[in-house]
Amino acid sequence: MVVAATTLALAAGPLGGAGEASAAPASSGSAASGSAASGSASAEQAAKPRRAKVTVVLTTPRGVPASVRLVGKTRTVVRKTAAGTSAKVRTRLAPGRYRIRVDDVVLKGVTYAAAPHRSRIRVSAHGRTGPLRIKLRKVRSLGLTTTSLSAESVGLTWRASGKAKVVLRRAAGSVAPRSRHAGKRVGVRKNRATDHLTPGATYSYALFVKRKHGGWVRDAVTVGVPTADGSTPSYSLAPAAVLGSDRDTVTVSGGVASVRLAPGRPTPPVGAGFVLPPSAALPGGFLGTVASVSADGRSVALSPGGLADVFASLDLQRAITEEPIELSAVTDPAGARARVASYNAALAQQPSGKDGQRQRLQRRESCLQTSLSHQLSALRPILRPKGHWNSGIKDKWGIPYAATFDFSVALETGVQMDLETEFSVACALPLTKVVKQLSAYPVPITMVLEPTVEVSVSGAVKLHDVQATITNGFWAKGQIGLGPAFASGPINDGRVTAPTMIGPSGAVTVKLGGSLTIGPGVGTDLAGVVAGVNGYFNPLVSELKVIGAASPTNPAGCVSFQSRLEVGAGLEAKAWAGKFTWSASWHPDALNYTHNWHDPWYFPTDCEKEPIAGTGDVQATLTWNSAADLDLHVTDPSGEEIYYGHETSESGGALDLDANAGCETVLVRPTENVYWPAGQAPSGDYTIQVVNWSSCDDPDLSWHLIVRVNGIVVLDQRGSDTSDAYVVTR
Structure with a gap:
């Protein structure tokens, strides 16, 4: 220096x-x-x-x-x-x-x-x-940096006068030689050198250049040699950056990570990048910078950092391929409450939709706290993470100028579920937390999934043999720094089978999903990340809805069953280079979307279809949504009345739809319709009235009446119980 x-x-x-x-x-x-x-x-x-x-x-x-x-x-x-x-x-x-x-x-x-x-x-x-x-x-830098790095050799270059005396020394490990006589001498040719190395090893180089007026200037760089199979990536460390050692002692207290350096380890400078491998104190590892040094120089406190704080260059490529993970419910009440609280907080922080409004969310309690008589059985979710994670740092003369990322994250989910409830319940059942280390060296890349089953039931429901095999996720790639760019898209593929039984009445929503975090040094609130993903993934959201009226003879009415996925995630990225700092936060549509796994299924079959009503010169249509028996009465200009007891008139009018007659057969979509075919309706005044024949023990007597003349709506009226008489003219 x-x-x-x-x-x-x-x-x-x-x-x-x-x-x-x-x-x-x-x-x-x-x-x-x-x-x-x-x-x-x-x-x-x-x-x-x-x-x-x-x-x-x-x-x-x-x-x-x-x-x-x-x-x-x-x-x-x-x-x-x-x-x-x-x-x-x-x-x-x-x-x-x-x-x-x-x-x-x-x-x-x-x-x-x-x-x-x-x-x-x-x-x-x-x-x-x-x-x-x-x-x-x-301190003036000599610009010692790598020009090439393969499994067999490394190329180095630097800035110095062609007449200057140069000494290049090498040492194994992450500590560069401190003197011109330490380590092994490496031959130089002008301002370049090539050295043959062992795949998968770490080497540190120290360059000494003699000044014109005496003394020496020193620069150093540490490089990681890749392996042929890619299990160890190629990298070079940023100036003075430190790779943590298993011999160091890591503690976390008051939101601060501290490291007691092992004997013989040099004291790092303030601001130097520091990577901690996964440990008991920090299961996801840590990327940070040195915030302070103790008086004896043996302990350092770290603040959160990113990849560019530690690496001058990096080419990290990891495939996300894991064996199937069978999930089970968290049975500890205190642990379940804590997870549910975290789940509620994560949902409250989900990204806004396209309209800028957050979805209204209902807070859930732990299912272990409910005293309701319900059963969620045969729940056997199995997850298989898949995809890839590539990230890197681009540099010029050892100075990073851009961070790159290219990854896809998907969860293959298989589930079988039975649900039986006797009355209403709304709760969440946490499943076992999944922590997967995708890369431990030289930088920890971790995936953390906190899955949860959310149950919301209204009424008594039986839902058997819900089975699904689905894959969902997204891909994203881009660059921050110079020439920023970003692109992303969804990954959707799956199959859901129809349940074998539904009844007797009610509605239910079951969500299987949870929060997903993936990136460098995750697993702790202390860690900073580059291209880190955080959000919620619900690969299976099944909804059972009663969409029609129920009655003693048809207790379920018409029930729809639909399954979809929901994704709401964001990508946080940061990097620095030279005098500039870049940071970016994206919530693109590809990371915030829903996708239906199938069209709705209806029970009974086709119960959702609207009844076909006759049309013509004059048409009066009455609809309602209850078990009540309401009747439509229409009187033509001659005074002849059409209703359930007199279904046709001499003028050509007819009652072609009659619903809920005598409270015996309750329809899903009760509709009554009186019409005159085209060219047959006489001119004059028509009188229309709704009559409550019987409530059929259903308190809901609301209705909707629409009258059309020559295809144009001339009366659109809503009401309840027996109505006044309405007059329209043709």
């Missing part, structure tokens, strides 16, 4: 005013020995070392944070935030010698480092010198 000399001085003077940044003591050193006195307060005070007041001034380019670790009898971290260009921090240190460690900072692919300074400083309780001044500035 390029550095310049600076003078560091330490002030032990008055503590005046609030600091512009922070100083955090990390641990206390051993106290100075006092006399073996009686333990009085004055003796203890005398034995306690006096702490000096210290001022530290940190200067950086605008937007760059900084941290300085002072390690001695006490350990203190002095920090400057990204705001502004300087910060003055006042703190207290016990007298003694301190090692000064200034952490490098990586921001958007650029490294910032401190000018040279003494490695140690002495703090005196009475000395009065100038403040400690530390300045960070941009």
Whole structure:
């Protein structure tokens, strides 16, 4: 790196005013020995070392944070935030010698480092010198990057004068050689080198270029060598990025992921990308950046990041092929309640439809909490995930300029279900959570499915032998960054069989689906993602509806049964390159849609069909939707009345439809119709009236009356019970 000399001085003077940044003591050193006195307060005070007041001034380019670790009898971290260009921090240190460690900072692919300074400083309780001044500035990069990377070799290039002395060293693993004599020497030819490697291994290269006026400039890169079968992808790490190790200790507390580095692991710079493999603390792994470093340099706190924070280039290709997963219900009441609460929250956050309005959703309780007499049996859902997941980072001279993604995600679902209820119920039954690791190294790609069966029943229903084998999902591909583009589409294929029995009455909706998340480092709320998918997938939504009137002789009326799928998902993507930051959020139609698996089935067969009514010069039609026996009476200009007891007239009129007669046979769509064929209706006034012959113990007596003359509607009336007399003229 390029550095310049600076003078560091330490002030032990008055503590005046609030600091512009922070100083955090990390641990206390051993106290100075006092006399073996009686333990009085004055003796203890005398034995306690006096702490000096210290001022530290940190200067950086605008937007760059900084941290300085002072390690001695006490350990203190002095920090400057990204705001502004300087910060003055006042703190207290016990007298003694301190090692000064200034952490490098990586921001958007650029490294910032401190000018040279003494490695140690002495703090005196009475000395009065100038403040400690530390300045960070941009480090000139040699642009060491890969030009090619295959299972057999890697090509490297960099920027340097043709006359400059160059040394290229290689080490196995993710830690590059720190000196010109460490690791293995690699031959160079001008500003290029080719090295033959072992497939599937990780190597780190360090480039040393001698400056014209003395000293050396260093740059480094870590590469992953792909395997021939693609199980290990090719990649190169972003500047100072770190691949986590199984030897590191990971903890999550207060929404923050922290890593205790294994012995021998170097301290990463603030802002460097960090990948954590799946662990007990983070089952989905983690992609982040170093937010802060502890005073001893052995622990780091991470903030969420994305692929471009960690990789300068990446070609990750994974096939999603899993064995069938048989799901079972969650039987723990507390666990079921928690899952149902999460399910309700996910539905509440589903993307808006095309009209911008969210679907009105009814909150569900756990089916394990209901005391209703219902049975959901023979539920044996089996899932088989399928598809592919490809993602990558494009770079130029080691600087990412675009993130790419190309993937398809589909769930093949097989289910058999019986449902019997005696009265109404609305609840959700969580099924076992599915977590599938699609890729663990070098970046964790995880799919998390939280399936749920949602049941909504009104009345008593028996629904047997509902069987389905369906596949649904979507594909999406595109690029963010320079030249952004996006395309997507649905994946639908399936077969649903008609149930073998329905009865006696009521309506039911059964949904099998749940939330689906797929992407880098998912499985934890802490993780940031590139091209990550999150939303709900309901591959099977079966609805049974009573669409006609019920009666003692026909309790189910006319029932429709239909199955569909529902998808409501979004795609979040982010990447950075150079000085620019890109982010995008899509909710395209391909990820928000419904699809009917079949046309509605009706029980009894054809019960949904409208009755065929006669038409002509004059037509009066009465419809209603209950078991009541309503009658249509029409009197022609001569005074002759047509009704159920006198179905034709001498003028040519006729009653061709008579419904619910005597409460004996209740029709699904009760309709009565009186008409005169074309060319036969006499001119004059016609009187029409609705008469309630009997309610048939049905309180619903509402009706709808339409009268047409020469094909034109002249009367459109709604009412209830017996009506007034209406007069129309032809």
